[in-house]
Amino acid sequence: MKQINRMSRVIRYLALTYMAATPVMSVLLWTTYTPGEPSFFNFDSMLAVNPDMILSAPTTTTRLLGCLASLLPVSVTMFGSWQLAGLFALYERGIVFEHANVRCYRLLAWTILIREALAPVNQALSSIILTMNNPEGQRMVAVGVSDANLGWIVLGLIGLVVARIMDDAREMQEERQLTI
Numbered sequence: 001m002k003q004i005n006r007m008s009r010v011i012r013y014l015a016l017t018y019m020a021a022t023p024v025m026s027v028l029l030w031t032t033y034t035p036g037e038p039s040f041f042n043f044d045s046m047l048a049v050n051p052d053m054i055l056s057a058p059t060t061t062t063r064l065l066g067c068l069a070s071l072l073p074v075s076v077t078m079f080g081s082w083q084l085a086g087l088f089a090l091y092e093r094g095i096v097f098e099h100a101n102v103r104c105y106r107l108l109a110w111t112i113l114i115r116e117a118l119a120p121v122n123q124a125l126s127s128i129i130l131t132m133n134n135p136e137g138q139r140m141v142a143v144g145v146s147d148a149n150l151g152w153i154v155l156g157l158i159g160l161v162v163a164r165i166m167d168d169a170r171e172m173q174e175e176r177q178l179t180i
Contacts, residue, residue: 001094008092012085019081026074030066033058035130055134062129069125073118080111102167109159116152120145 035054058066087104095101120143127142134140 005092005094008088012088012092015081015085015088019078019085022077022081023074026070027067030058030063030070033063033066053134053138053140054130055138058130059133062133065129065132066126069122069129073115073122076111076115076118080108080115083108083111097166097170097173099167099170102163102170105159105163105166109156109163112152112156112159116149116156119149 034057035051083104087101087108090096090098090101090104124141124143127140131139
């Protein structure tokens with residue numbers, strides 16, 4: 001059990017670090033992005049827009065709007081990280097088949113599904129923002145769905161099934177404790 005406690009603590013800290021880093025990374029992406037130029041972040045691959053379609057360097061307004069547009073998916077990601085940290089905090093304390101665990105699993109699964117539902121909306125907003133300074137007729141709205149998106153959707157659905165299984169196991173454990 002000590003090894004599970006230790007591993008759970010490490011994963012909890014990683015989830016909390018990821019939660020804190022997510023908004024910072026988003027702001028860094030939007031404030032440092034220059035289309036087509038190599039950078040530490042591969043922002044071009046995250047967008048549905050071909051960098052060749054962005055005809056002018058992002059302005060301060062473009063960068064600010066980009067940061068604002070990313071608030072919703074960043075918030076959802078932070079919420080998911082918080083749920084993951086909460087789940088592993090429970091494991092760290094040796095709590096496995098309780099309602100709180102089921103709640104974390106269920107919320108984490110829904111967070112994944114919501115995040116993937118927002119992905120095309122975020123891509124569309126990003127493409128509009130990045131091409132809004134292009135001449136008329138050369139602005140665009142782009143949306144893409146990849147196998148990675150579908151994989152995350154499947155993972156979210158599996159998470160809902162696991163939450164249901166955990167809830168059934170919790171109920172069986174409670175019934176056994178009440179049996180004399």
